[in-house]
Each structure stands twice: as C-alpha cells, then as structure tokens.
Amino acid sequence: MPESEDQLVARIADELRRPVRLDPGFDARVMAQVRGHPRRRRAWFLRPRAVSVSPLGGLALAATLAALVVGATLAVLRVRPAAGPVLATANAVPFVLYAPDARSVAVVGDFNDWDTAATPLQPTGSAGAWVVTVPLHPGRYRYGFVIDGTRWLADPGAPRAPDDDFGTPNSVLTVGT
Amino acid sequence: MKTTFLIAGFALALTPALPRSGAAQDARLERLTPEARVLVTTVIDSARAVGLPTEPLVDRALEGASKRAPDALIAAAIRRLAGDLGRARAALGPGTPQPELVAAADALRAGASPEVLVRLREALGDRHLAVPLGVTADLTARGVPADTAAGIVIALARSVSDGQLLALQRNVERDIALGAAPLAAAGGLLSAGADTQAAGLEIQSAGSTPPPRSTPPRKP
Numbered sequence: 056m057p058e059s060e061d062q063l064v065a066r067i068a069d070e071l072r073r074p075v076r077l078d079p080g081f082d083a084r085v086m087a088q089v090r091g092h093p094r095r096r097r098a099w100f101l102r103p104r105a106v107s108v109s110p111l112g113g114l115a116l117a118a119t120l121a122a123l124v125v126g127a128t129l130a131v132l133r134v135r136p137a138a139g140p141v142l143a144t145a146n147a148v149p150f151v152l153y154a155p156d157a158r159s160v161a162v163v164g165d166f167n168d169w170d171t172a173a174t175p176l177q178p179t180g181s182a183g184a185w186v187v188t189v190p191l192h193p194g195r196y197r198y199g200f201v202i203d204g205t206r207w208l209a210d211p212g213a214p215r216a217p218d219d220d221f222g223t224p225n226s227v228l229t230v231g232t
Numbered sequence: 233m234k235t236t237f238l239i240a241g242f243a244l245a246l247t248p249a250l251p252r253s254g255a256a257q258d259a260r261l262e263r264l265t266p267e268a269r270v271l272v273t274t275v276i277d278s279a280r281a282v283g284l285p286t287e288p289l290v291d292r293a294l295e296g297a298s299k300r301a302p303d304a305l306i307a308a309a310i311r312r313l314a315g316d317l318g319r320a321r322a323a324l325g326p327g328t329p330q331p332e333l334v335a336a337a338d339a340l341r342a343g344a345s346p347e348v349l350v351r352l353r354e355a356l357g358d359r360h361l362a363v364p365l366g367v368t369a370d371l372t373a374r375g376v377p378a379d380t381a382a383g384i385v386i387a388l389a390r391s392v393s394d395g396q397l398l399a400l401q402r403n404v405e406r407d408i409a410l411g412a413a414p415l416a417a418a419g420g421l422l423s424a425g426a427d428t429q430a431a432g433l434e435i436q437s438a439g440s441t442p443p444p445r446s447t448p449p450r451k452p
Contacts, residue, residue, distance in 0.1 A: 165291040168260055169298040193394075194331040195338065195366050197295070207299065214370040214405055217342035220292070220309035221301040227338065229366035231394030 145190035146230050150198075152176060152210070155183030157202045164198025164225075166191055171201050193232045197225045258290060263297040264306070271307035279314045284321065285330040288337075289314060316340050323349040324361070335365035342369045344378035355386040363394040367401045374404070375414040384421050 058066075108116065150162045160176040166189060167173040176185035197216045200208045209215055210226035219225070261269050272293045276286050289310045296306035320336035321328055323346040328336075336349050352364055364385045371381035388397055400421050407417040 163298060165288075165295075169291070169294040171298060193362065195335045195362060197291070212405075212409075214401075215373060217338050217369060217373040218309075218312075220312075221296050221299040221305060223299055225295075227366075227370065229335065229363055229370075229398060231363045231398050232360060 145192050147188050148191045148228070148230060149186060149188045150176065150200075150210070151212075152185045152200050152208075153183055154185055154200075154202055157185065159203055160185040161201045161204075162187060162189070162198055163201055164228075165196040166198070171204065176200075191228075191230045193230050196228045196230070198228060199223065199225045260290060260294060264293060265303055268293070268297070268303035268306050271303060272310055275307065275310050275314055279317070282318070283326070284314060284317050285333060287330065288317065288334050313337065319346055320349060322346065324353050329360075329362075331362035332360070332365060335362050335369060339365055339369035339372060339378070342372040342378070344368060344372050344382070348378050348382045352382055352386060356389055359389065360394070363397055364389045367397055370401060371404065371414070371418050374408055374418075376418045377415070380415065381418060384418055387422060 152160055152162075154160055161171050162174045162176060163169050163171050174187055174189060176187040178184070179186050198210070200210065202208055207223040209224040213226040213228060216225040216227040261272060264272060272289070276289050276293075279289055280286050292310050292313050293306055296309060301309075316337035317333050319340055320333045324332060324336055339349065340346070348368070349365070352361060352368065356364060368378070368381045368385045371384070372378045376384075385397070388400065392400070404414075404417045404421060407420065408414055412420075
C-alpha cells in the first residue's frame with residue numbers, strides 16, 4: 056500500500072525530532088582542529104578585557120580627548136577670512152592675456168595666495184589669447200600674470216595697483232556685489 | 233601609573249598638531265625664509281592685537297615670497313600696509329569690513345587723504361563702500377586729483393549700482409589707454425553715468441582684455 060503524503064511528512068518529522076547522538080570523541084576532535092589553525096591577530100583587539108585607569112590617568116585621557124575635539128573643531132572653522140559682506144555668491148571673473156609667444160601663462164594674486172602654479176591660463180585656438188575664469192567673491196584683489204614661469208606682467212587691460220612694493224607692477228581688480 | 237604616563241605622553245605628542253591662533257602657525261608663511269617669517273609674524277601679530285585684518289598682510293607677504301623679494305623689503309611692505317589699514321580704519325570707523333579697508337588703504341596709497349575717505353563715508357551713508365573706494369583709488373592712481381575722483385564717485389554712486397560703477401570705470405581706463413587725459417576721461421563719467429542709469433547697463437567682468445594684436449597669431 057503506497058505511503059500517503061501525510062504519512063511521509065510524519066515520518067520525516069519523526070526522523071528530524073530524533074536526538075542526534077555524536078561520537079564521544081567528536082568535541083575533542085573539533086577543538087583539536089580549531090586549535091591547530093593559526094590565531095588571527097585581530098582577535099586580540101576583539102577579546103573583552105578589563106582595563107583599570109587611575110583617577111589621574113582618567114583625567115589625562117579626558118583632557119586628551121577634549122583637546123582633540125577642540126582642535127578638530129578649530130581646524131574645521133579655520134577658514135580664510137570673509138572677503139566681503141556679501142559672500143553668498145562668487146562671480147566668475149575671466150582673465151585674458153594676449154601672449155602669442157608664451158609657452159605658459161598663470162595668473163597669481165590675492166585670490167590664490169600668489170601661487171604661480173595654482174591658476175594656469177589656457178590657450179584659446181591660434182589667436183595667442185590665454186584665458187581662465189576664476190570664481191571671486193566681492194572684494195579688491197591685486198594680481199599679475201606670470202609668463203613661462205619667470206616673467207611677471209601686469210594686466211594691460213586693468214588698473215595698476217597704486218604701490219609697487221617688490222619691483223614688479225601689479226594690477227588691481229574690484230569685484231562688486 | 234604606567235597608564236598615566238602613557239596617556240600623558242600621548243597628550244603631549246598631540247599638542248603640536250593642534251591648530252593654534254596666530255600667524256606663526258599659518259602654513260602659508262612657510263614659504264618665507266625663517267628670518268622674514270619672524271619679521272612678518274611680528275607685524276601680523278601687532279595688527280591682530282589692534283583688531284586690523286591680517287589676511288591682506290599675509291597676502292602681501294606671500295606676494296613678496298613669490299617674487300623672491302628680500303626679507304627686509306617684505307617686512308617693510310607689510311608694515312606700510314598695516315599702517316595704511318590702520319589709517320583707513322581710523323577714517324572709516326572701527327566696524328569697517330575688510331574689503332572696504334583694503335580699498336581705502338589703496339586710496340590712501342594712491343594719494344587720497346583720510347578726509348576724502350571720511351567724505352565718501354558720510355556722503356554714501358550705509359552703502360557698502362568697497363567699490364566706490366576702489367574706483368576712487370584707481371582714478372586717483374591714474375592721476376585724477378583725489379578730491380575730484382571722490383566727488384565724481386559720490387555723484388555716481390548715489391544713482392548707479394556697483395556693477396555699473398565698475399563698468400564706467402573700465403570705460404575711463406579704456407579712454408586713458410587710448411590717449412585721453414585722466415581728468416577729462418574721469419569727467420566724462422558723469423554724463424556716461426546718467427546714460428548708464430537710464431539704460432540700466434551693467435557688466436560684471438575682470439578688467440583684463442587683450443590689447444590690439446601687434447604680432448601674427450601663434451600657430452596651433
């Protein structure tokens with residue numbers, strides 16, 4: 056007589072409910088295998104342990120953490136001073152220089168810490184014009200061009216800065232709100 | 233005890249990494265020689281102590297470093313700038329924002345007197361003065377008498393925006409470059425200002441424009 060579906064399920068359930076009897080040496084063999092594996096170094100960091108800190112040590116630790124928090128906060132807040140009363144938007148200001156024989160042209164000024172490598176101009180086609188656009192907040196900036204990394208040049212199309220402290224003339228740019 | 237020493241040592245080791253106030257810790261000044269850095273830091277600390285903005289001083293020192301100027305020249309330049317900023321603030325008031333002080337210092341350097349700055353402040357009231365002061369400085373540097381430049385700027389600034397004022401100033405620069413006398417070119421601002429106001433023109437761009445081509449274009 057064929058076994059019904061219910062009988063089959065009941066028989067499988069009985070089999071599954073039957074307690075599993077392991078070989079008495081099973082645990083010992085498993086643990087021997089585990090101990091045979093090399094211990095991972097990170098387990099040292101994960102293992103719970105008790106740490107005792109003296110009151111003075113605790114104060115030093117707290118002071119260290121506080122200094123770190125304060126330092127990180129100051130580092131985040133330490134930004135360049137505001138360039139003007141209205142800083143919501145920067146104006147995209149184009150700088151153009153006609154220098155057909157130049158191999159490289161950069162604009163340097165108060166807006167890029169006078170870094171000769173910060174703001175290179177790009178040549179535009181074959182006309183000899185070099186161009187870059189710099190976002191600037193409202194304010195007044197001194198600047199100049201550096202040609203081929205060595206020759207300083209004021210912007211021929213902009214007002215000159217009134218002083219010439221270092222022997223090479225600068226231009227001055229006022230960006231409005 | 234061992235833990236205490238360990239933590240204290242850790243804290244001491246971290247101390248130099250924490251940001252501190254003062255220009256000596258401004259990493260940008262590392263571009264100066266040690267001797268120049270000492271001189272510059274002294275001036276910057278003094279300026280900070282009296283509430284003057286220090287960023288223009290740092291910028292001027294960096295300009296000197298980029299131009300490989302002698303240490304003494306860099307120190308003299310920022311001392312002079314600090315003096316100009318101080319005179320500008322004395323004329324405009326203690327709450328004057330940095331851009332206005334920078335423009336006013338330029339006007340003083342160009343030859344304007346503190347009285348001219350006071351006149352601009354009084355005439356233009358609560359308006360931001362950075363652009364009017366800057367245009368005054370530029371006109372004065374071009375050779376227009378400071379009183380005349382200030383009078384023109386005051387007359388214009390009452391009726392046109394900063395952008396319009398800058399556009400008008402560029403016209404003056406162009407006229408002077410083409411050979412016009414500075415005073416005549418600046419005087420033309422008044423009539424041009426009326427036209428600009430009527431037309432509502434405003435241009436926002438750098439003053440840099442390529443001069444007329446005098447040599448053949450470079451091959452690509």
